[in-house]
Amino acid sequence: MSLRGTRDTKDNYQLFRLTGLMDAFSEGTFRKVVGKYIEKGPKHIILDLSQIDFVDSSGLGALVQLVKKAQSSGGTLQIVSNPRVTQTVKLVRLEKFLSLQPSVDDAIENVKNA
Numbered sequence: 001m002s003l004r005g006t007r008d009t010k011d012n013y014q015l016f017r018l019t020g021l022m023d024a025f026s027e028g029t030f031r032k033v034v035g036k037y038i039e040k041g042p043k044h045i046i047l048d049l050s051q052i053d054f055v056d057s058s059g060l061g062a063l064v065q066l067v068k069k070a071q072s073s074g075g076t077l078q079i080v081s082n083p084r085v086t087q088t089v090k091l092v093r094l095e096k097f098l099s100l101q102p103s104v105d106d107a108i109e110n111v112k113n114a
Contacts, residue, residue: 002026007037013044013111015104019051022059031062035069043075044114046107050082060088063098076114078107 003026005018014037022030038045045066049055055063063079070077078099081089089095101107 003030009042012042013046013108014042015046015048015108017048017051020053022049022052022055022062024056024058027058027062030059031065034066038066038069038073038075038077043070043073044111045070045075045077046080046101046104046111047077048080048104048107049085050080050104052082052085055085055088060092060094064094067098076111078110080104080107 002021002023003018004020005016008015008017016034020026034045034047047063047066067077076099078101079085079089080103081100086095086100089098089100099110101110
């Protein structure tokens with residue numbers, strides 16, 4: 001599998017730390033797994049993509065769908081980025097919609113204020 005990760009649950013958020021490639025091969029499973037956890041709760045999601053090597057249009061599409069799903073469940077989805085991911089996201093002008101954060105600590109702080 002091209003994408004691997006771990007999930008940590010706290011009081012009001014879930015933290016997913018992912019490594020590898022977010023592409024057409026991993027997108028379907030990624031979207032289904034994270035989508036299922038959005039439904040289960042907690043409702044706020046933090047995706048740590050700081051160790052991701054590559055994101056293609058399929059990966060971006062999955063991120064957009066998951067943000068919408070989290071919002072419709074009354075939660076938020078924030079993405080901790082790295083320069084490669086940020087560059088790809090900025091190319092399609094989704095940096096504000098995808099709520100890019102510089103660190104996990106910044107994302108956690110935003111969840112506390114949500």
